[in-house]
Amino acid sequence: MDNPENKLSDYIDALNAEKEPEKHQGTAGTPELEKLLATVRLVRTLKEPAMPSPGYPQRLAAALADKIQKNNTTGFRQPVEPNPKPGNRIYETAAGRSRRKRILPAVAALVAGLLLFAVLTSWTGLFNPDVVYAMEKAVAQLSNYHGVLEMRSKNAAGEEWMIRRVELWSDGDKYALRQNDGTMTVNNGEKKWQLRPQKKEVALLPLLPDPARNGFDLRDEAKRAKQYPHKVVGSEMIAGRQATKIEISPPGGLAYYLWIDAETNLPVQLQTAMQNALQTTLTFISFEPNTGINPKIFAYQPPEGFKVVEKDPGQLVATVEEAAAISRLTPLLPKEAPARILAFKDRIVLDYGDTTIVESAAGGAFQPAPNSALGTAAGGPLEVWQERLRWRQDGIEIQAEGTRRVELARQIAGDLTLPDTGKNMVNKARVEVPVDMEITKADQQQVDRGSSPWQLDPLQVSLTFVNLMVSPEGITGEPEIPAASFKLMTNNGAQAVVEVAAGPVKQVYLKRLVRQDETGIWSVVGYDPR
């Protein structure tokens, strides 16, 4: 144990087991060894962190509440123990009973065997640890690029055809794309326009928000590949470049493929799964990363003889007052000042670079998207849908989209609460409804293919469930319990409760059993009879 080589090795083993080495292995002893331990930690930063088991924030909150309560009853004491004792840690069960999972030796051996198998079958070069991390890094470092993206489709009979080809220029916030017919769309960060040679016109377009810039966003692909289970399945030549083929498997969905250029580590081709007998492949048939792009590409210079078409493209303004005068709105502002303000006749857009806030006058009733999760903001409902938050406050509808949406939205609505994903809402059901997971998985794949989208809406699923109880032979014509009788009470993105105003059922309890995001279908898992 005193041997420094052994100490170092034990330290690595403790980190690999996600344990605190000093607690289990003792101390380093010498400055030289300490330096080597620090180097181990540095090398390890190349890996993605091991995240706590699900429900961690809830367990953390419970431990904190307990601590605060104790402090409140005994008088507050500043915690002094820099190394909390094991009894103070958050374990997976409450009541202080440790249930930290121990892997049985036989299971451990099996896991080790499987790992060995995985490395032997996917050995694609040493210290090329994860091609997806390399891609993420390459995409983060990409300052600009010029390329030609081709989109092709193939049917189940193997016939293939080209749908379209676009030439792309991208440089920081600026981009330009030219389609087959010569139509060119440019966003130079100050203006967005479309040059239409056939009509001899230039259309000025709203600068923001600017959704997906093209169908194959490099950053999005890198993010998705990292988030879903993936594996290297081969190496192929794509458009004259050697590329690593990876298979990405979204939970409960069909696998699709991404090819990553072996030299640049950037995605070069994407192929969707065969859905509805159709498969789409997007390929960069040419791609020049970090290249010199002619600045004229992004310069707004309408060619002579072209008519300028303007349909409220909005304008950049210097102050909120100017924006208010143009839009006739009194915007609600986050504490942090936006980088840019755009004013339209009916809305104001606050641009924070990575996040955009759009404010417009609220009209009609607030209708959250059916497959969104619900939180609360400004005393009313908050729609949480993908990377977007939407709510109403003081007669204004506010939409925040982007990475800092929660932080900025909280600066407007201080009471904003997000859906509580850890809460179990459906265990209160008086009658449990058994679910066949095989059928549910097949339903999910059907919805992924674009069929039966109603299964993404908890209200529609409840409506079908209740009406089939009333008319077991099938629903013909108008359902007996109409849609107006169904009201979404809660939806945290994973579980939902729907209240029914009439009929034999009072409340329907639903769960997203296959995938807990906006693409996941809802299944009825219980109900309360009236």
Added chain:
Amino acid sequence: MNAPDELKKAIEGDLKSIEQICIATWEPLYRFIYFKVQNREEAEDITQETYVKTLAYLQKHKMPWDNLPGFMKTVALNVLRDRWRQRKRRGIPVNFEEINPEETAGMDHQKAVSQRLQIENALAKLSEDQRIVLDLRINKGYSVAESAKLAGKTEAAVRTAQYRALQALAQILDDSD
């Protein structure tokens, strides 16, 4: 903007409000801590301790809600420093440079990427044998026995090779500073 009601309720011990705050804030903080300690057990401990200390502070002092994430990172760094000091008393030398709060607090994504590049460049300067052993042991997380089998070495040779590889890597990183 003043501290919102959520924070006030949390400080009073309202579980629901504490949960809301934890759900909204735990992940960036945990990742920040994990980046420093590189193991889940310690990262979970320090995350919990950071929340306890933050709420304790907020029971006596006012804090704007917007400053909370930055404040918590600073608290986490103090907890880390306390732990390092504790170890120093137990005989472990403290590398205070490594926990320089200004440097670490300002460590944004770009800095993390450049640190990653620096490590990767240093790894590229190692011999292939050294890279293999670090890849198997640290990156892929195999045991000494598994790594020995995969690399066709004895277990003792793996231990020696990883020791020498890390010595070489530390030297390269020192030289590049």
